[in-house]
Amino acid sequence: MIALLLALGSSLAYGCADFLGGLGARKAHVLRTVLVAAPASLAVELLLWPVLGASFSPSAAGWGVASGAASAAAFALLYQTLAIGPMNVLSPVAALVSAVLPVTVGLLQGEHLGTAGLLGLPLALVAVVLVSAGHGAGGARPSRTALLLAFGAGAAIALQLVFLHQTPPGSGVAPLIVGRAVSSAVTLTAAALLRRRLGPEKPVYAVSAAAGVLDSVANLLFLLAVRSGDLTVVAVITALYPAGTVLLARGVLAERIHRGQVVGLGTAAVAVSLLALT
Template structure:
């Protein structure tokens, strides 16, 4: 169950990033990020009616809020990078930091001990994501992708610390914190009406991804859930190739294959 939930999180995130990337090329990236978090808040509130929350504590809500700060920063840098560079490069790069930092913290500070197969999947996933990026950290939008990875890592780590009795409420406080993080940057900007619904949908997908990830951590090690959820770059990469006609090199194709193998290993582990 934990593996399926983490993979559902990856699919939702991938679709969200693809749609958000397209919008960021036609509208200010901070506006798209803000509207997305507002849409995500609505989805998170709906999720509270589905996920039981028998023992929500102030600490759970605090961890959720810290996660939302990471979300806000991560989405700002991600959408700015997507507005400048190729989707098939920026999104995978953001996932490198999003995977590497939580794995290191989970093992070093949380006492987690993945199985040998899971470790092999972790080790394989990191270079896979790098290969998908093309190995070039100098191109347009790439520094933003790397900075976004730090925000995504904070999002994953903080949310995983919320207790299992909190249900989706940490995701709710996270969306509120994300809105407050982004809001100062857009106070003087007015969104176009045509951007409201699409941006809200992208944020709703991202919030759904977080709910699935949070549920996955209840059934799976944080290390494994983070890595599976962070394989989402395969979605925008494939859509970038088929829809946007972006071209991949041989290394990027190899990276996609390695990412698929990492999913299988983590599922078996």
């Protein structure tokens, strides 16, 4: 139950971070937003160091580097995917892949689910697709390139979660610090190379920083969740993060929640209830 609650908290934090990051990217180039969010994220993890501890063993550092590289790849692939569109097809593809791969890894590592879990897991996967599917481009079909990018984005997100799961339990927040440092370095390098394309607009500092803080909270809650529960359950609950984005968009921006998303939210509630019984 503790792992489930932590995973729900991680999912909510990821969804809020995505919402704020999206708001920031409307005002300035997304890389400018990330250039504010990344240091804020790293600052949170450094502040947590004295509280939760950090052991920079070779294993912790190695898996941290791997998760940071996967995080940077996920960012680049996901935004490229959504830029090509249609979002209402590609977003659920990426979300589903990001859930299925960690679940597969968990099962291959010997994790087992009870009857309630076997019912709740596929329901949660269906909910991931329904919640993340917007109205978007209607009946437009994605190109083969766009689909490949969506699979790549989902796989990169999944790898980040799997790599964090592999970190030593006693390493504290060391993998998060190393991973954030790596992903920040990649982002800074990309911004330097593309500086002429970033435009003159300044980022919304408070919103961008808040997105970074929430992303760090989400990563921490996910790490704590997989250290106290099964990757199969934690990963699929975390992948419900679009629910938080959808609800915030409704409350703050008055965006319409479509019928399929309402069904997805209800399905997610049922799935979480079943998984809580495992």
